[in-house]
Amino acid sequence: MSQQDIGWGVPRSAYVxxxxxxxxxxxxxxxxxxxxxxxxxxxxxxxxxYVKVLCQEIRIAPIYDQPLETIFFGGGTPxxxxxxxxxxxxxxxEQRFGIASRVEISMEIDPGTFDLAHITGYRNLGxxxxxxxxxxxxxELLKAAGRSHSLVDIFTAVELIHKxxxxxxxxxxxxxxxxxSLEQWQNSLNQAIAAIPTHISIYDLTIEPxxxxxxxxxxxxxxxxxxxxxxxxxxxxQKALTDAGYEHYEISNYAQPGHxxxxxxxxxxxxxxxxxxxxxxxxxxxxxxxxxxxxQEYYQWLKNGAVIDCLVTPGEDVLLETLMLGLRLAEGVxxxxxxxxxxxxxxxxxxSCLQPYLETGWVQIIGDRLRFSDPDGFVFSNVMxxxxxxKLGT
Numbered sequence: 001m002s003q004q005d006i007g008w009g010v011p012r013s014a015y016v017x018x019x020x021x022x023x024x025x026x027x028x029x030x031x032x033x034x035x036x037x038x039x040x041x042x043x044x045x046x047x048x049x050y051v052k053v054l055c056q057e058i059r060i061a062p063i064y065d066q067p068l069e070t071i072f073f074g075g076g077t078p079x080x081x082x083x084x085x086x087x088x089x090x091x092x093x094e095q096r097f098g099i100a101s102r103v104e105i106s107m108e109i110d111p112g113t114f115d116l117a118h119i120t121g122y123r124n125l126g127x128x129x130x131x132x133x134x135x136x137x138x139x140e141l142l143k144a145a146g147r148s149h150s151l152v153d154i155f156t157a158v159e160l161i162h163k164x165x166x167x168x169x170x171x172x173x174x175x176x177x178x179x180x181s182l183e184q185w186q187n188s189l190n191q192a193i194a195a196i197p198t199h200i201s202i203y204d205l206t207i208e209p210x211x212x213x214x215x216x217x218x219x220x221x222x223x224x225x226x227x228x229x230x231x232x233x234x235x236x237x238q239k240a241l242t243d244a245g246y247e248h249y250e251i252s253n254y255a256q257p258g259h260x261x262x263x264x265x266x267x268x269x270x271x272x273x274x275x276x277x278x279x280x281x282x283x284x285x286x287x288x289x290x291x292x293x294x295x296q297e298y299y300q301w302l303k304n305g306a307v308i309d310c311l312v313t314p315g316e317d318v319l320l321e322t323l324m325l326g327l328r329l330a331e332g333v334x335x336x337x338x339x340x341x342x343x344x345x346x347x348x349x350x351x352s353c354l355q356p357y358l359e360t361g362w363v364q365i366i367g368d369r370l371r372f373s374d375p376d377g378f379v380f381s382n383v384m385x386x387x388x389x390x391k392l393g394t
Contacts, residue, residue, distance in 0.1 A: 007176065009270040009271070010064040010071075010230060010272070011064060011261055011271075011273050011274050011282075011283075011284055012067070012069040012070070012074065012266075012272075012273075013071070013266045013271070013272075013273040013277045014068050014071050014093060014097070014275070014325070015072050015074060015263075015273060015274065015276070015280055016054070016071065016072065016073050016093075016275030016276050016280070017074055017075065017076065017275070017276065017278055017279055017280040018074070018075045018077065018081060018277065019031055019050070019075060019076040019112050019278045019295070020032070020033050020034075020035050020039075020046070020050070020075070020076050020080050021033070021034055021077050021148075022034070022037050022039075022077065022080075022113070023037070023148050023211075024146065024180055025145055025146045025147055025214075026145055026146035026204075026211060026212035026213045027145060027208070027211055027212075027213050027358075028146075028206060028208075029208035029210055030075070030279070031076075031278050031279030031293035033046070033295055039194075040080045040081075040082070040083045041050065041080055042114070044080075045080070045196035047080065047350040048085070049280075051081070051088055051089060053084045053275060053298075053299055053302060054089065055088060055092040055176045056275050057276050057277070057302055057306060058092045058093060058276055059092060059095075060098055060306060061096060061097075061274060061276070062284070063096065064097075064310075065149070066098075067097060067098035067099055067354045068100060068103060068106045069102075069103055069262070070103065070105075070263035070266060071090075071093065071103060071106070071129070071263070072103075072106045072263040073086075073089075073107040073108060074290035075110070076156070076389035077109075077110050077113055078107050078109065078330065079107065079110055079114045079122075080113055082121075083117075083118060083121025083122060083124075086107075087125075087126055088124060088364040090105075090125055090126065093107050097274075099345055102127055103126070104128065104168070104253035104261075104262045104263060104382045105126050105127045105128055106129040106130070106131060106263055107111075107122060107130050107131070107172075108133060108279070109131065109132055110128075110132070110148070110157075111132065111147075111154045112148060112149035112150065112153035112157070113148075114137050114160070115159070116160055116164070119160050119163075119164050119166075120164050123164045123165075123166055126223075127166065128168055129169075129170065129261070130169060130172065131159060131166070131171075131172060132157055132158070132161065132169070132171050132172065132197075133172050134171050134172055134173060134176065134192070135173060135174045135177075135356060136153050136173065136184070136188055136189070137151065137176060138151075138187070138190045138242060139151050140179070141177050141179070141184065144177065144178055144179060145177055146212065148333070158195045163323065167198075167380070168199065168259060168261075169196075169197070169198050169199070169201070170197055170200065170201060170261065171195055171197040171201070172199070172200075172202075173188055173192055173201070173202050173203070173207055173237075174202075174232060175203070175204050175205065175233040175234065175237065176205035176215075176224065176225050176230045177178070177205055177215075177225075178217060178224055181234075182232060182233065182236070185233050185236060185237075186236060186240070188236055189236065189237060189241070190239040193241070193244045198256045198259035199246075199253070199256070199259050199260070200241055200254045200255075201247060201253050202237045202241075202252055202253075202254070203252055203301070204233075204253070205224075207224075216265055224369070231379055234375060234379055234380070235375050238374065241254040245257075245258075248330060248375075249331075250264070250268060250329050251381060252328075261375040263347075265329075267325060268328050269323045269325070270283075270318075270321055270326065271283075271332075272285070275279075275290075275291070275375060277291065277298075278291060278292065278293065278295055278298040278310035279291055279292070279293040279298075284320035286318070296340065300301065318347060319338075319340075319342050319392060320392055320393070322338070322341075322342075323385070323388055324388075324393075327370075327371065327372055327384075327385070329371075330374060331369025332364075332369045332370050332372065333369065333370050333371075334369060335347060335368050335370050336368050338370075346392070348368070349391055349392060350388065350391075350392070351370075352391075353387055353388055354370075354387075354388070356382075361373055361376065362376055362377040362384065363377060363384065364377070
């Protein structure tokens with residue numbers, strides 16, 4: 001595990017935040033700006049202004065003389081951009097940093113927000129990976145979650161993605177939604193597999209402060225599924241997807257062989273990356289910083305010279321982050337690399353802390369790798385990470 005693996009070195013990845021949504025989903029605490037059901041890049045001055053400002057930020061970013069190998073457009077709903085606006089951003093990135101010939105360009109897209117012309121335009125501009133925010137295959141659950149799309153929109157979106165032959169197609173689901181039954185969850189898993197994506201992400205619902213769900217529900221209370229039910233949903237997902245040939249390569253992510261998300265691996269391996277746009281985070285030279293989460297504050301920040309008060313991440317914090325992120329991966333972390341980077345004493349503390357979980361089978365040491373078992377270790381990962389933070393933070 002070199003310094004580059006823990007945030008130092010040359011960033012070769014960029015996250016670009018597109019904050020616009022037709023409406024805010026009831027579980028969402030991301031920095032987004034609601035533009036309504038009829039607005040998109042072609043007819044929205046708000047979106048056009050944001051793209052202009054975003055490109056200004058990219059133009060003044062530090063250069064490390066290495067082309068970008070992964071670019072991720074997240075949101076919000078990046079599929080509200082017109083192809084021309086996406087081209088403007090990609091051209092600016094290329095002019096500033098350069099883009100590698102085999103770059104992975106990912107784009108989050110929502111059903112009902114694009115048509116054949118849009119998805120063809122994105123594909124022609126080099127987008128070779130899309131992440132479709134399905135979340136559920138039941139109309140009642142989509143409405144209960146505040147989603148703006150319908151079941152028909154989902155099937156239309158899948159058809160369009162296959163029609164333009166985007167090489168990497170990821171599909172997102174959420175488990176643990178209010179009123180969600182095991183039968184509904186199994187149906188969503190079956191429908192997701194039938195859509196033939198190369199990658200599937202499953203996220204367990206988290207009730208975040210400030211969200212609509214936080215006003216309606218308290219964790220553990222009906223109509224939210226019980227903890228026992230959400231564990232069962234996780235196990236069902238793991239079985240259904242691995243039986244269908246997907247590799248469970250990260251706690252929440254499954255991929256057909258050779259189709260893992262390379263951009264997200266940058267995060268999990270604690271490597272450096274650029275972040276651009278409202279609320280976006282960067283990790284460069286061992287320092288993390290986040291831009292303002294509101295549009296006008298972000299614009300003003302840029303006018304003020306984009307001065308960033310960096311949060312330096314030293315010593316034990318880097319070790320904790322390396323463990324928290326790296327143990328999300330099925331391959332876990334390298335014991336030899338941990339020893340080389342952080343010292344034998346720290347590794348002994350880690351192994352001592354996790355010894356009880358080696359005995360239960362939640363933790364495994366296979367060769368040089370320390371990892372959580374699948375599925376039980378992943379299910380109880382928060383328990384073990386909490387113990388690690390307590391042990392290493394003292």
